[in-house]
Amino acid sequence: MYIRSTYRFFVVFFFCMMLFAVNGRGQDKKSPLDAQIDRTCNDSTIQDFKHNKIYYYGGAVIKYDDIMIEADYVEFDFEKHTVFAKGMPDSTGKIAGKPVFTQAGQKYYSDEMSFNFDTKKGIITKVFTEDNQNYLHGDHIKKMDDGKINIKSGSFTTCNNREHPHYEFHFDKAIVIPEDKIVAKWLYFKLEETPLPVVVPFALIPNSKSQRSGIIIPSFGESANRGFYFENGGYYWAINNYMDLQLIGDIYTRGSWALKPTFRYVNRYKYSGSLTASYAINKVGVEGSADYTESTDFKIRWVHKQDAKARPKSSFSADVYIVSNNYNKYNAISTTEYLSNTFQSSIAYQTSFANKFYLTVNGSHSQNTLTHQMTITLPEITFSMNRIYPFKNIGKAGKKHWFSELNISYTANAKNYISMADSLFFKDGWLDHMQNGMQHRVPINLPIKLFKYFTWTTSLNLTDKMYLQYYTRDWTLDGNGLGHMVVDTINHFRNVFTYDVSSNVTTKLYGMLRFKKGPVRAIRHVFTPTVGFSYNPDYSSSFWDYYSSYVDGNGIEQKYSYFQGSIYGAPPAQRSGRITYSLSNNLEIKVPSKKDTVTGLKKVVLIENLTLSGNYDIAKDSLNWSYLSISGRTTLFKNFSIQYSSLWDPYVLDSTGTKQMNKYEWDVNGRLFRKKSVTWNFSASYTINDKTFGKKKNKKDNENKTLVSSPNASEEELNDIRNNPDGYIDWSTSWSLSLSYNLRLTNNLSYINWILNDNRSTVQTIGLRGEINLSPKWKVSAQTGWDFETKKISYTSFTVYRDLHCWEMRFNVIPYGTYKSWNFQINVKASALQDLKLTKKKDYRDNY
DSSP, X not given: OOEEOHHHHHHHHHHHHHHHHHTTOSXXXXXSOOSOEEEEESSEEEEETTTTEEEEEEEEEEEETTEEEEEEXXXXXXXXXXXXXXXXXXXXXXXXXOOEEEETTEEEEOSEEEEETTTTEEEEEEEEEEETTEEEEEEEEEEOTTSOEEEEEEEEESOOOSSSOSEEEEEEEEEEETTEEEXXXXXXXXXXXXXXXXXXXXXXXXXXXXXOOEEEOOEEEEETTTEEEEEEEEEEEEEETTEEEEEEEEXXXXXXXXXXXXXXXXXXXXXXXXXXXXXXXXEEXXXXXXXXXXXXXXXXXEEEEEOTTTOTTEEEEEEEEEEOTTHHHXXXXXXXXXXXXXXXXEEEEEEEETTTEEEEEEEEEEEETTTTEEEEEEEEEEEEEEEEOTTTTOSSTTOOOTTTTOEEEEEEEEEEEEEEEGGGTTSTTGGGGOEEEEEEEEEEEEEEEETTTEEEEEEEEEEEEEESOEEEXXXXXXXXXXXXXXXXXXXXXXXEEEEEEEEEEEOOEEEEEEOSSSSOOEEEEEEEEXXXXXXXXXXXXXXXXXXXXXXXXXXXXXXXXXXXXXXXXXXXXXXXXXXXXXXXXXXXXXXXXXXOSSSSEEEEEEEEEEEEEEEEETTOSSOOBOOEEEEEEEEETTTEEEEEEEEEESEEEOTTSSSEEEEEHHHHHSOSOEEEEEEEEEEEEEEEETTTTSOOOOHHHHHHHHHHTOTTOOHHHHHHHHHOGGGSOOOSOSEEEEEEEEEEEEEEOEEETTEEEOOEEEEEEEEEEEEEEEETTEEEEEEEEEETTTTEEOSOEEEEEEEETTEXXXXXXXXXXXXXXXXXXXEESSGGGTTOEEEEEEOGGGGO
16 A cells, blocks of 8 residues: 655644644754655555654655655654664565665665764665775665765675675775775775685775876786886876876886876867877897897877867867887787888868868878888968859849859969988988979869750869979089989979860760560660860970970980979970770669569669770870770679779880880781780678578668667777777677688780780788677687788687676787787776786787
8 A cells, every 4th residue: 555644744743843842842943854755655654653753664765855765664753853774574584675775866775774864874784885886885884974984894896796796805994985085994805705815904996987096007927028027007197177197108127118108188069189109118139139129119199189069160180190110019009000001190270261262281191111201291281262153143044154154263282291211300401302382273164065965064274383492403424434313403483384175075875675574674774975185285395494404424315394303293295185085884784673662673783884995195296096994893792892904005016015116006916905904803791690690670770779889988989999899899799700802913914025924913812700609708709811922821810708797808819920929818897996907918029
């Protein structure tokens, strides 16, 4: 029976107040129970007017301010302003309905409890509570009025197994300071309820949702080549709610060490980012031995992102990644870093004006740690304007003239650029290799519709290149009579103006062949021919003054451009008047499909694109025809793609096989073209899992599931998952198998004394990746591959993962190759105790 007794409570409360007044008590003191007390129960209520008490039985709930007490038995004392709660035996004699005390969202589960509404203090027996994913057990707890909790004979754990936690730190006494810390005295470690001989006199355990500064405990071990070590130890500094700093380092007994600070910052709805700067001294081997090496390495990583809502018309972003050549060899922390040898950086600011003009200022960097080549562009400024139609609104409204679609746009680009070996940077004279310039481009286009089915587009491209230096070349003899070319840099402003004109006509022809019966119901062919003409003048003439010449050691005059090798290149040296052609094809069929309930047909693309193109240069006195270029691509079965490209020469070659002769292949060999080169690319990828053969879900459902699977993950955490998938476990599929295959066939044909020589090359790789859940707690994953050219197994790894509830175990092995290693680790999942782990490993760096 459910009884809500608010009205009866006020009657009893008024009666008690009358008694207090008669007895001379409470005359000058305001009642501490000013707030309304809401009380309910499922069974019965007994009121004791003599002792000013009320007893509630069966699912009793007491609410007062932010306090709520739930139990099967509640005793409310109006005289002392206290409440007592406990469980009651059920029909089997088992105690049920034990007290649950809640205040400000914090729940306390106990056997018995009492609470004083005046002092806001309480005593709880056999309590269990959760605080910021930390779980506290205590035989006796006293809750203080300031929110602090005194515990006698209790334990601390991050395991949510209430009755039998898998591990715990048992303590004699402790004080819990909300949103601050837990101070405990005389702790010892219990694993599976078994005490271990690990005792500490006191402990300070963080107990706050906000950031906390503290020491980062390092991992330790031994490296065969660098000695005993402490790795990733240091200090974490929570500066404020917007930024923090992690300063960690490594140290080895043979002299190697590294310092790795990371600074992170975030301003919600505005920007976020991180900056990592690492410096390492790597000493491998025994000093004085033949295999001893020493290197100084560094890494700079800066990522900055601006929230799209912060400034809709402008943005600033940065993605900087600069490393020394050997840094990832000795200091890599992920598989991606292991296998990377090219790194790129970009810093950019973009803004717009009136949604018509756009400005971009950026700097970029790229490097290859194998070739040691580094390229830096700093700064690069690009200004562009939207396409404008100056004659679109001329004349009567609604009438369209042939010149109405004429449009003009503008782009300006200016940059400093330098590319050289990384060892030469910041050395004497390195700035002399920097190139700079500015380029203006004004494209003018006029598209015209002819006879409804043809599009005629005429373009005039105006280009102005501005250089602050140019180069002269001369042939010089040294003291020994040997000649060589000398290049001089002239620091003087030069302006290079060029133009070119082009005109193209294109259309589309459609062909359809239908069948009433059979496996193929329709064949559709789309043919797109394009014919055009392009022209540019000869900029090597004396009129332009862009070219000069010198006489080499053989007495041959060599023509060159003052701007050869400049940042925007040199203008063309020959006049060109090309008649261009392009024939593009697309082929599709329609086949019966039960899945399509409207037409009953499904479209299948056989050839996505097949294009033949070339040109005829009327400005040349010979060899007017260009190579015939054929390219095509298609995708079969959704996962198998094919790409093809080839070049065909219409002219014969001389006996050396390097120079074309002004004779057609048809006249000499009876064929239209001679194959010059051909390339085939085949790639296939296929993934199957436990859902492949089950009921298929639509793509939107899968996307929603992916989003819901990580509701509490930050953008930084999601990016880390995407970039380092090997470091995370996916339980959404019970098994999966992925196969990838790539084949590249290249043949560059050459002729010596008219004898064909095939220069064939084949690059063929296959990759396999799979994972399986042996049980709800066991997962095994592996990846491997085979390189058919080197006849070697590619990067291979095996991982075994065991979910131990509040613990986890991971074993990873790379059995062979450059990164041969293994790693075994058991650790607590909770981030608060991330240093509670056991690690054994053999590092890949011990192989060097």
